[in-house]
Structures are given as structure tokens and as C-alpha cells.
Amino acid sequence: MSPASPQIxxxxxDPDLLKLLAMRLQAAGYTVASAASGEAALALVAAAKPGMVITDxxxxxxxxxxxxDALHKSDPALPVIILTAHGSIPDAVEATRRGVFGFLTKPFDSKELLRQVEAATSLASGASPTEARVGKSDEWRQAFVTRSPIMNALLDQAHMVAESDASIFIRGESGTGKEMLAQAIHRASPRRSKPFIAINCGAIPEPLLESELFGHTRGAFTGATRxxxxxxxxxxxxxxxxxEIGDMxxxxxxxxxxxxxERKVRPVGxxxxxxxxxxxxxxTHRDxxxxxxxxxxxxxxxxxxxxxxFEIPSLAERREDIPLLASYFLNLLCVKYHKEINGFAPEAMELLLGAPWPGNVRQLQNIVEQTAVLCTTPIIPTSLVQKALRDDIGSIVPFEEARRHFERDYLARLLKVTSGNVTQAARLAKRNRTEFYKLLQRHQLNASLFKEVTE
Structure with a gap:
């Protein structure tokens, strides 16, 4: 945080929450003013001109x-973070649609609150929107548009590992951003000034893959002219x-x-x-x-x-990122296609938030692009989103991935029905208990959690 950070x-x-927020922010080095109502806040803003606002x-x-709305009439650039114990999809949709900088639910995660505060206050120093979201010291991760605590924790771990030379294995479903994470780690590493080169091991035939990886000499095979x-x-x-190392x-x-x-390669021939x-x-996306x-x-x-x-969470596991990502993609597409679209209708955003997203972030980007191209109004309507989700080819996933999803959902359903009784669940599945336990381990399902949920 800069010493010249603006007042918050x-x-x-709730006077207790006001005290708690003030203590957390002051401990992080910020100057804080507080108000017990919206009307009192407007009076303070006129006199103190804060750099950002956090409101219930x-x-x-x-x-x-x-x-x-009242604050943005006089200062459209003032960052506002909304904090609420009544978090719901309509609230998040409405807040994001109107242009609220951040949206957090109570009990709030202190680390995520401070991350958003730092990003918001950097706007006062003239940073670009991307810099404001991630901070100048976090340029290595600027490709990740997220407010998810799960995703931010993963990126924090990736940053620590980047300093070493350790080999890294990334798991994740198709479309979650495995190559983006690899690029981010490279940018954060001491090797950042050297090349980053990617190859898809499943897209190249075996004879050519060896040559692509290790090289070849002239005359090593027919067509090797140099x-x-x-x-x-x-x-x-x-x-x-x-x-896709699993396809090698x-x-x-x-x-x-x-x-x-050996840290050596021998070219073919x-x-x-x-x-x-x-x-x-x-x-790899494989098991x-x-x-x-x-x-x-x-x-x-x-x-x-x-x-x-590292295992990158699916988009369904970080749904709080969907409004943020959809708005981010839409802004880029408006520039690309020279359109003026202000956002999604609330019902359209609810559809996006509730969709299964088997194709993850890549599928969301495709859906937003399809709706933006076809949209003829300032707000993307529900009908366009419905049609895009219905027609999207990105919803078709590879057979193995579909089977993995089915197995996980099937096992979870059995555990829910049997209140976490593994013996009973195995009997319903017509599998022996040992084999059933192995299936649960493969999908990282804990039977005891279903007992707690039932109780």
C-alpha cells in the first residue's frame, strides 16, 4: 500500500461491524472514516472526499x-465495495450490472477484503482498470480476472513456487486456464526474460512429437532437409x-x-x-x-x-467470478466489435450464474461473444443468453470428462440418499465396499460430510 493511500x-x-472493519483497515495502514447510515455517508463524502467507500x-x-447511485451521480469514478449478510444472486447481479467495484458477503474473508481495497484505492493514483484489479506488483497474474478466494489462494501459492525451479504439474478441466497459469508462473519466475514455449502433446503424431521436442538432424528421416x-x-x-501430457x-x-x-536431449538422428x-x-485434464x-x-x-x-477449480466451483468475467469479456468485445452494450439484463445474468459450465471459462467467453455479436440493444436480453446456452457446442465435453462428472454426481447422490452410510451406498450401487471406497477416494468424496449435512 502506498503511504499516500486515500481515505476509506x-x-x-451495525456499530460492532463498523468497529471491526475500522480495526482491520487501520491495522493494514489505511485512514478510515465511518458513517452509521447512507444519509450520514453522503454528508461525510461532501466534506472528506474519500478515495473509496465500503457499504453494507x-x-x-x-x-x-x-x-x-447517489455517490456516482457526483463522482462516477469513486470505487464502491458492497458488503452484505444477505448475499444472493439477484443482489450480486444488480450490484455488478450497476458498476459496483466489489461485492462481498458476511462473514467476509479479511484477506479478500484487503485485496479488493488495495485494488480499489489504486484507482485514485491513476492506475488502469487492470492494474487496479491486480496491483502493480501482481502484473504476472493480470490475465486472471477473479475475486474467488479459492483462485486467489491458488495464485498466491503459484507465486511462491515460481521463485524455485521445481517442476509443476497442473490439473484442471478443459477451459479452466491451465496454460494461462503456466504463463503466469513463468512471468513471476527468474526465467521471465527467457522463452515460454508450449506444446500440446495430444495434438501431434508420435513420430513428429519426438522431433518437435528434441529436434532432428539433416537426413534423420525422409523430408529432414536440414x-x-x-x-x-x-x-x-x-x-x-x-x-495434455497424459496423451503422450x-x-x-x-x-x-x-x-x-540427465538434463540432456538427443535429437533424432x-x-x-x-x-x-x-x-x-x-x-492434463485426464485422471x-x-x-x-x-x-x-x-x-x-x-x-x-x-x-x-496445482488443481485449477472449475468455473462451477467459483461462481462468484461469473459476473466479473462476463463483464470483462463484454468490455473487450464492445471494443472489438465497436458496440455500446452496458451489460446483461438481471435475468440473463442469473442464467449465466446458474448454468453448469462444463466448458468452464472458455465456454463462458464464447457465450458472451455470441450474445454480444447478436445484441441490438444496450442491455443483453435473457432470450439471447438462453439461445446461446442451448446452442453452444462448448457444452459438449470429452467422453472421459463426462463420465467423470457422472460418476462424481452419482456417488454424491448415493451418499446423500444413505446419509453417508458407505455400506448401504455400496449395496445400492451393487459394488463391494472396498471398491466403493476406492471410487470415493478417486473423486475426493468424504462420506462423513454427508452425515453432517443430513444431521
Whole structure:
């Protein structure tokens, strides 16, 4: 935080919460003023001119959104964070649609509150919207538009790991941003000035994949008319991202393991090995544990790649990001297509918030683009979102991923019906108890949690 950070005005009709907020913010080094109502806040704003406002949503005669509207009539650039114990989809939709900077529910997460406060106060120093969201020291992660505590915790861990040279293994469903995370780690690492090179191991045939990774010499095979430097050499000093590593053919897995152990590669057709200095980040959407059990992926290679592991949450696990992401994509698309669209109708945003999103963030981006292209009004209507969700090809996921979703939902349903009784659930599934426990472990389902929910 800059020493010249602007004053923060906090507004709430709960005196205990006002004290708690003031203590948290003052402990972080901020100057704080407080008001017990929206009307009192407006009077203070005229005299003190704060740099940002944190207000409760539900108050007496003037609620948080009414206060926001009044504040923005005189100062449209003033950042406002709304805090409420009555968090709901309509509230979040309405707040986001009107342009509220942040929206948090009580009991609030102190770390996330301070993160949003720091981002909001940076607007007063003239930072761009992107800089304001992430902070100048966090430029490495600026591609991630999120207010999710889960996602922010993952990014904090990724930043710590980036300083080391440890190999990183990223799990996540298709469309969650595995390559984006790999790029962010590279930008935060000491290797940031060197190349970042990505390759999809499942998109290239086996004979060509070896040549792409390790290179080849002239005459090594038909069509090899010159020496070719492989991607391991091209990424020298930087980061090599192996996407969909779970699809790598087994013979090549052996050669990759040897290259990682010796830190040398031998181009196809060459007799001498070449030293390499690259950091390896790999990723997959597959259940790699199941692949190893089936003999499709080498355990020794997995443990060499999986020094540090990250799992990116699906969009369904961080729904609080949907309004933020939808608005972010819409703003970019308005510039791209030269359109003036102010946002989504409240019912349209509710549809986005409630959709299953099997294609994750990539699918959301496609839906927003489709609606923006077809929209002829200042607000995207519900009908356009309904049609886009119904027609979207991104909702079709790979067979294995669909089966994994089905298994997880099926097991959870059984546990819910049996109140967490594993023996009874296994009997209903016509599986022995040991096998049923293994299925629960594979999908990280804890039977005891269903007992607590039932009780």
C-alpha cells in the first residue's frame, strides 16, 4: 500500500461491524472514516472526499445500492465495495450490472477484503482498470480476472513456487486456464526474460512429437532437409509447457524421463546429446492416477513432473467470478466489435450464474461473444443468453470428462440418499465396499460430510 493511500469511508448501521472493519483497515495502514447510515455517508463524502467507500447493502432508509447511485451521480469514478449478510444472486447481479467495484458477503474473508481495497484505492493514483484489479506488483497474474478466494489462494501459492525451479504439474478441466497459469508462473519466475514455449502433446503424431521436442538432424528421416532445433533447446533458460501430457505416447514418455533426469536431449538422428536448462510445467485434464493404474502413464515420469501440483477449480466451483468475467469479456468485445452494450439484463445474468459450465471459462467467453455479436440493444436480453446456452457446442465435453462428472454426481447422490452410510451406498450401487471406497477416494468424496449435512 502506498503511504499516500486515500481515505476509506465505511458505512454500516451495525456499530460492532463498523468497529471491526475500522480495526482491520487501520491495522493494514489505511485512514478510515465511518458513517452509521447512507444519509450520514453522503454528508461525510461532501466534506472528506474519500478515495473509496465500503457499504453494507441492507440499511435503514437508504440501502447500499441507493447510496452507490447517489455517490456516482457526483463522482462516477469513486470505487464502491458492497458488503452484505444477505448475499444472493439477484443482489450480486444488480450490484455488478450497476458498476459496483466489489461485492462481498458476511462473514467476509479479511484477506479478500484487503485485496479488493488495495485494488480499489489504486484507482485514485491513476492506475488502469487492470492494474487496479491486480496491483502493480501482481502484473504476472493480470490475465486472471477473479475475486474467488479459492483462485486467489491458488495464485498466491503459484507465486511462491515460481521463485524455485521445481517442476509443476497442473490439473484442471478443459477451459479452466491451465496454460494461462503456466504463463503466469513463468512471468513471476527468474526465467521471465527467457522463452515460454508450449506444446500440446495430444495434438501431434508420435513420430513428429519426438522431433518437435528434441529436434532432428539433416537426413534423420525422409523430408529432414536440414537440422532442426527442438522445443527443449528453443526454450533454453526459460519454461517448456507440456500441455495434455497424459496423451503422450509411452515410448516417448521413456525418452522424456531420461531427458529430465540427465538434463540432456538427443535429437533424432544425432549421436551426441545436448545440455538443456529448462523448467518443465505440464498439465492434463485426464485422471492421471487412473491412467497410471491402467498402465498408460509411467509412475516414474509422473513423480519427476509432479514436484509441485496445482488443481485449477472449475468455473462451477467459483461462481462468484461469473459476473466479473462476463463483464470483462463484454468490455473487450464492445471494443472489438465497436458496440455500446452496458451489460446483461438481471435475468440473463442469473442464467449465466446458474448454468453448469462444463466448458468452464472458455465456454463462458464464447457465450458472451455470441450474445454480444447478436445484441441490438444496450442491455443483453435473457432470450439471447438462453439461445446461446442451448446452442453452444462448448457444452459438449470429452467422453472421459463426462463420465467423470457422472460418476462424481452419482456417488454424491448415493451418499446423500444413505446419509453417508458407505455400506448401504455400496449395496445400492451393487459394488463391494472396498471398491466403493476406492471410487470415493478417486473423486475426493468424504462420506462423513454427508452425515453432517443430513444431521
Amino acid at each position: 469511508l465505511i458505512v454500516d448501521d 447493502l441492507r440499511m435503514g432508509s437508504m440501502d447500499g445500492l441507493s447510496l452507490f 537440422d532442426h532445433k527442438g522445443l527443449c533447446q528453443a526454450a533454453e533458460g526459460g519454461t517448456l509447457f507440456l500441455d 505416447p509411452q515410448p516417448l514418455q521413456v525418452k522424456l524421463l531420461r531427458a529430465l533426469q 544425432a549421436t551426441q546429446s545436448i545440455d538443456i536448462d529448462v523448467r518443465i510445467i505440464s498439465a 492421471i492416477t487412473a491412467e497410471m493404474k491402467a498402465g498408460n502413464f509411467r509412475e516414474d515420469l509422473y513423480y519427476r513432473l509432479n514436484v509441485v501440483s
